[in-house]
Amino acid sequence: MKRLSLLMFSWGLLITSLFCPVSAAWYQDKQGIMGTNIQVEVWSEDENLGHQATTAVMVEMERINQLMSPYIDSSELAILNQQAxxxxxxxxxxxxxxxxxxxxxxxxxxxxxxxxxxxxxxxxxxxxxxxxxxxxxxxxxxxxxxxxxxxxxxxxxxxxAHPKVKIDLGGIAKGHAVDNAIAILQAMGIQHALVTAGGDTRLLGDRRGKPWMVGIRDPRHEDKQAVILPLVNIALSTSGDYERYFEQDGQRYHHILSPQSGHSSYAVQSVSIIGPRSTLNDALSTAVFVLGVQQGMDLINRTPGYDGIIMDNQRKLHYSKDLTAQ
Missing domain, CATH: 1.10.3980.10 (ApbE-like superfamily)
Known part of the structure; x- marks a missing residue:
């Protein structure tokens, strides 16, 4: 009887291992690439695949960095700025x-x-x-x-067409990199993942039966969230005046410049765009930041499939019409 019980116990362990792989887990990696923090988190039932997936994301991020960074002399973009x-x-x-x-x-x-x-x-x-x-x-x-x-x-x-022109893809390249990374994960069979490059985040699926809880940082308090959103299978990009800046004589000089003035834009403190494609989210968040609340919201509201949250320079939050209606 004891031998039969042991045999049944062994079969139980075998069946459990077949249907519940011991290597099923979240696999993560964080690195500094493209002048920002890159984070990837994937669910995989196979340890090798989990590690391969996170590595593939970082390899793609570095590939785009080498291609599009204006600070790497051998990049295509740097050569373009030198010769075009x-x-x-x-x-x-x-x-x-x-x-x-x-x-x-x-x-x-x-x-x-x-x-x-x-x-x-x-x-x-x-x-x-x-x-x-x-x-x-x-x-x-x-x-x-x-x-x-x-x-x-x-x-x-x-x-x-002008001798002094230079270009910088900082307002769109990270979103492009995030979209590429998600496409790579999908091709590998990954169904649940998060990829973040600075202010650009894209989510693949949900977090195993729960939504991903994604925070929008308070522009004046690094350790606080202004808004927390439950999101599934969508992308979110935030442009803020806190990403790259310095203060001098009581003035904040940050990296989001108005093309009209050549100076930092000051109408808002942060803009977050929610939509299916990080590349467009990235560019739209920059554009809306420059446009300000009224023109920026008009742009968001006439862009199908995209929503937005703006914090103005008085720290008041503004929501696009579809978010307000929910």
């Missing part, structure tokens, strides 16, 4: 398509989103508390205009 004012520069289809999308978004946002902001923006050094003089800003301001970007789709080249 002299002659057309052939670029990869990935970079060409992202620049083309950026121009389209510039048109749709009436120039509030403009990757040529870097024509002035490169003179800001937030780490060392340095900013351009008013004379420098004025002399370079006419270089900020997305219409200076000339694309030849057939040749896959980009050229600059």
């Amino acid at each position: 004012a002299q002659h057309p520069v052939k670029v990869s289809k990935e970079l060409f398509d992202l620049i083309a999308l950026s121009i389209q978004l510039s048109l749709e946002t009436q120039g509030a989103f403009d990757i040529t902001f870097a024509s002035v923006g490169y003179l800001y050094d937030y780490r060392n508390h340095q900013k351009p003089s008013e004379q420098q800003v004025k002399s370079l301001l006419e270089a900020i205009n997305f219409r200076h970007l000339q694309l030849n789709e057939q040749e896959q080249t980009v050229s600059f």
Whole structure:
């Protein structure tokens, strides 16, 4: 009888191990890439797959960093900034398509989103508390205009029509990287995941029967959340004046510049966009930040499938109409 009980117990363990894999778990990784914090969290029932998935995300983030960073001299974007004012520069289809999308978004946002902001923006050094003089800003301001970007789709080249133009994809590249990472995880069979690059987060599925609880940081209190949202299978991007900044003589100088003035935008403190695609969320949050509450909300409310939360410079929260209706 004891032998039969032991046998049944052994079979029970076998059945349990077959249907409840001991390696089923959340697998995580955090790294500093693209000048920001990258975080990935995936659910996998296979340990090897879990580790492969988190590694694949970080590899993709670094690939895009090497391709699109303006601070890496060998990147395609850095070479473009060095040469495109002299002659057309052939670029990869990935970079060409992202620049083309950026121009389209510039048109749709009436120039509030403009990757040529870097024509002035490169003179800001937030780490060392340095900013351009008013004379420098004025002399370079006419270089900020997305219409200076000339694309030849057939040749896959980009050229600059103004000698002082520089571009920076900081307002869209991280979102693009997050979307790519999620696509890679889906191709690997992952069904539950979170990928974050700075203020850009995209969620794959839910958190195993529960929604993901995603916080929007209070712009003036690093350890507090202004809003916490239960989200499933969606993306959220936040642009805030606290990401890269310094304060001097009572003034905050941050990285979200108005293409019209070449100076930091001050109408709001943070903008969060909720939508299916991180690439568009990323760009829209920047555009809305520049536009301010009224024009920004108008843009969100006429963009199907996207919602927004704005904290203005008086720290009042504003919600897009679909969020208000819920």
